[in-house]
Amino acid sequence: MNWKRIALIGNPNCGKSTLFNRLTGLSQKTSNLPGTTVDSYEGKLPGSNTTLIDLPGIYSLFTNTDYEKVVVKNLLGIDSQNPEALYFILDASNLRRNLLLLSQVAELGIPTAGILTMHDTALRRNIEIDVDKLSELLGIPIIIFNPRTAKDITPVKLLNPVIGNKIQETANFKERLETFVKGTLPEGISAETLLRYNQIDGIIKQCVTRKTKFSAVNTLKIDKVLTHPVTGILAFLLVMLALFQSVFMLAEFPMQGIEWAFSFLRNQVEDWLPSNSTIGNFVSNGIISGLEGVIIFVPQIFILFFLIGILEDSGYMVRASFLTDRIMRKLGLNGRSIIPLVGGFACAIPSIMATRSIRNKTERLVTMLIVPLMSCSARLPVYVLLISLVVPVGVFWGPFHAQTVLMTAAYFAGIFVAIVMAFLLKLFLKNKENSEFILELPTYQAPRIQTVLNNAWIKCKSFLQEAGKIIIVISMVLWGLSNYGPSKAMQNAEALSQLETANGNPDSLQIKYSLKLEASYAGHLGKFIEPAIQPLGYDWKTGIALISSFVAREVFVGTMSTLFQSNEEEDVVGIRQKMQAQLNPATGKAQYTPAYAVSLMLFYAFALQCVSTVAVLKKETGTWKWSIILFTLYGFIAYLSAFIAYQILS
C-alpha cells in the first residue's frame, strides 16, 4: 500500500497536469529522459514518501513521437525507474477516447487507480456516468475528483491501485511495445485499435447515459467569435500584441530592479575588493556581471511562460494554431510556431525554450532556428544609435518619420530573411514525422493561476541551471579578453593615462578606460579583424564593439561610448556627436557615415551575436551542431548583406 513511485497517465487536456500541480505543489522538478527533449515532471505526494511522476499527455501508446516513447519507456522502466503503480486520469466528458489508452496500459499489468476529472463538465453536458459500474467493469478503484476545486487531496491519497481487467487482450503486447520503442511500428496496430474500441463501446453502453446530444454550448459560442474570419483574426492579433507588449514592457521593471541590485552588490564588493585591483575587477566585472547576464533573462522567461501558460490552460493556444495553420504550413512551420516567433521580438531566449510545445520535431527545429532573426529588444539600443547616424530626429520622408521608417525596415529585414530561411530549411530538412494538424480543441476553461505560476517558475529554474553555466563561462572569457592584454601594451596604456591624470585632464578616467580597452586582447582582436570588416565600412573600434557585444547586443553602445571616452554610458547623443566627428585616417572623410550605419544595422539584424541564444540553442537542440551552423550561417548572411549595403551606399 506504500508505493514509492506512482505515475500519472492520461490523454492531453484531461486535467492531468492540474491534478499533478494540485497534488505536489512546489516540490516538483523537471526530469528529462536521455535522448529526448520531452519534459516529464516529478514531485512528492505530501505527507508520504511517494514520488509522483507526471508523464506527458498522450492519446495512444503507439504514435511515433517522442511523447509516446517517453511514456512507454517510463512504463517499461527503460532508461528510468519504472513506476510501481499508476493513477489513470479519465476525462468524464470524453470517456470513450480516454479508455483507448487505458485499454492499452491495462495490458501491462501495473496496479492502477482511476481518477475521473471534468465530472462537472460532463454533467453540464447531460452525460451521466455510473462510476461504480465503470469501476467494476475496469476492475480498478475509481474516484471522482476535480483538481481545480478540490480542497482536500485525501481521497487521492486513499486510492489503492490494483491490477485491473484486460479490456482487450493482444498477444505479445509487451514485445510489441518494445519493438515500438526501438523505432518500428508493429504490424496491425490499426486493427488492434478497432478491436479495442469495440470493447470500449460495450463498456460505455453499460455505464454512460447521454440524455441529449453533444452540448458544449459555451465553448461553441466562444469559438464562433474566436475563429470567425474577422473577429477571430482581430482577437488573435490583439492577443499577440498583448503578449509581445507584456514581455517587452512588464519585464522592464524587474530587469531594472535586477540591474540595480547587481550594481548595489558591485558597490558593496568595491568596499572589500577595490575594482582597480585584479581580484576586485574579476569579482565585480567578471563573476558578478556574468551572473547578472544570466539572471537578467529571468523576468522575460517568467512572463512569457506565464502568458503562454494562461493561453494553453484556457484552451486558446490550440485555437491560435487552428487559425494560423494554413499560413504556417506553407512555411514548413506549425500553428504553434507563432508564439515563439512573436516572443522573439522581445527576446529569443524564452522563445526558443517555448518551442517545446511543438510536437513535430522538424517543425520545432525550424521554428527555433528562425527565432533569432526576429529583432529582439537588445537590438533596439543599437538600432537607435545607428539610425541617429543616418538621419536626425524630425526628418520626414514624405508623410513618414524617417527614423521610424528605418527602424521598421530593420525589423522587416529580419522577418524577410526568416521567411526565406524557413523555406530553405523546409527543403533541406526532411520532415520525418508527417506534417499533420489532427488536434483536439479542448473545452475553454478558466486557467488555474497556481499551475501556470508553478510552470513558469520551473522554466526559469531549468534555464538558470542549464543555459546559465554556459553563459557565465563565455561572459568570463570575454571579460578576460577586454581586461587583459599583452603586458607591454597594457603598461603603455597605463603610463599614458597616468600622464593625462598628471596633466590634470578632467576626462582622464574615461581616457584611461579607453586606452586600456584598446591595449587589451579584445582591442588587439578588433584591430586584427579590421582588414576583414573594412569592406563593410567598419574600423577597429567597431571591431572591438562587435566582439564585446557578443555578451549581449546592447553592449555595443557601451563599448563604443568607452572607446569614444564618453562620460555618460547610455547617452546616445554624446556618442553620436563624437562618432560623427571621427574622420577616416585613410580618406580624411567622415568614418561613421550613413552607409556605415545601414551596413552595421543589417549586420546586427542577422548575425547570431548573442552568447545566451547560442547557449539556449545548445540546451534545446541537445547538440552544439545547430548553434555552430547558425552562428556561421547567420554570420555569413550578415556579412554579405552588410557588404552589399555598404558598397552600394558609399
Next chain:
Amino acid sequence: MGTNASEIELDSIYEIESLNEGSLHQKLSEMGCIPGTEIEKLFSAPGGDPVAYRIDSYILGLRLIEASQIMVKRVK
C-alpha cells in the same frame, strides 16, 4: 462514390463509415474516428481550412486533406 468528411455541410449529422488506408489511418482511429462514430462539422478557420469537427463527444481540428480520408454517410 461516397462522401468524405471534407465535403460535409454544417448543421447535419453524419456517421463515419470507413477510413482510407494510409499513413493517417492509425492516428485518426486512435483519435476515435472509427466506423459508427458520429461526426459533425462545427466551424472552420478563416479560409475554410482546417475544420473543427465533433467526433462523438469532443472537438477535433483536421486539415481538409486529413478529413478527406474519412468516409461518411449522412444520418440527419
